Amino acid sequence: MKNWGKELVAWLDDRFGLSVIAQFLKDKPVPQHKHSVWYYTGSAILVFFVIQVVTGFMLILYYKPTLEEANASVARIMTEVPLGWIIRSVHSWSATFMIAFVFIHLFSIWLTKSYRKPREITWMSGVFLFACSLFFGFTGYLLPWDDLSLAATKVGTDIPRSIPVVGAWVTQLLRGGEDVTGDTLTRFFGIHVCILPIFLFLLLAVHVYLIQKKGMSLPLETEMNGKNVPTIPFWPNFVYREMIVWLVLVGVLFSVAVLLPPSLDKQADLMAGAPEGVKPEWYFLFLFQTLKIVPARILFVNGDTVAVLLMLLAGLLIFFLPVIDNKPTERKGKIITILGYVLVIYALIFSVWSLL
């Protein structure tokens, strides 16, 4: 009887063939070099995503996605539901941490040029995952239904309108009508808890599969040295190291969540003037500031149309980066590196500027 555990595992393995995966993870080498630290950013995003799923499932037990009840139900979570305030706070902060690590992950791959052949589709699926994360943040921001979230959503959903031809259609699709109303709230809730998770899981499956298929990428200079790079096995050595990082991150997350819970303003009034100090979430601030300083007209064209089209173009260029920078890995691609830094500096300066 004492071996029933082993027997069960063997029985399951006989049917699922899981030992192939276990062996693969034991054999998978993780290179050790001075840029190895970036390998930890991907799993950090996953940790925060899992926390989002779990706390999201919890919040959904009390949240009510309607015009009349949304704000009050969040207020109830914050004041009446046992430990509700901390669950909402963790959900809100974990979103911030997740997106911060998405930015770091993206730029680490940009700067180490890991998107090059044969990892083009890994990068492209990553850009879609990035867009998904931002859309998660954008739809989630409206759900507490207070003055600030209403005004931010009005602006955010009106931005596509400046795109020629399809713009007005996109705005209506997002809003569920001509204006932001209770329908928008319900629609955003559906997108946030149903549509985006499905897309994100599918994209994540593609992304993670390709990372396993193509192996860990080496930075250019390490690859150019030609020497054999020392490696450690993915399982258990690398995973144990990652776990230490996860513990630290979760510790920081919970500390911040306890000390700085998110606020909740009074219920949004569709007829009231926009409140002072309307701001989107921090990761949209640089775009917000850009729209703020764009003049009403640029050479007979609506200034916002120009700005929004430029933003779309930037998004497309980032998506097609592996196609644009398809040089053989021996060449350094300095312009792309400098562009990466320029983008970071622009985002930082404009974000700080928007807070002044």
Next chain:
Amino acid sequence: MKLKHSLFTRRQFLNGLFSGWTAALMASLVYPVIKFIFPPYREPEEVILPFADFEGMAPGSVKNFPWGSKPGILKKNADGTFIAFVGVCTHLDCNVTYLPDQKKFFCACHDGWYDEYGTNIGGPPPRPLRRLIVEIAAPDLIIKREDVE
């Protein structure tokens, strides 16, 4: 198999027919989905309000009224006439606020400014506030779209 003067084989013909049918079937399924996700919207042609609620407004003050799902703003001018606007910024759709001491409309989202007649005078707004026609037919106050006769 291909007939002597035919342009394509029987296989190609059947494949084409089958793909065509499948595409038509898909289109007939996608169409209702797209129709469904866009709810109907009609902007009101006019709203009728009780004049008594607005008669006593001080000159230079404003009062909001619902214009469909948007806020409407009724303003009493210094000479006692009324003027009405759709109270959303022409930049990115935020609701504007009237500042009586400065005689200006203000949009807090991106610092947009309009004068007391709704003309855009500062910040990003590309157009004046949309005007609405005010008709007084006591006991009613009728507010109409500009293009409705």
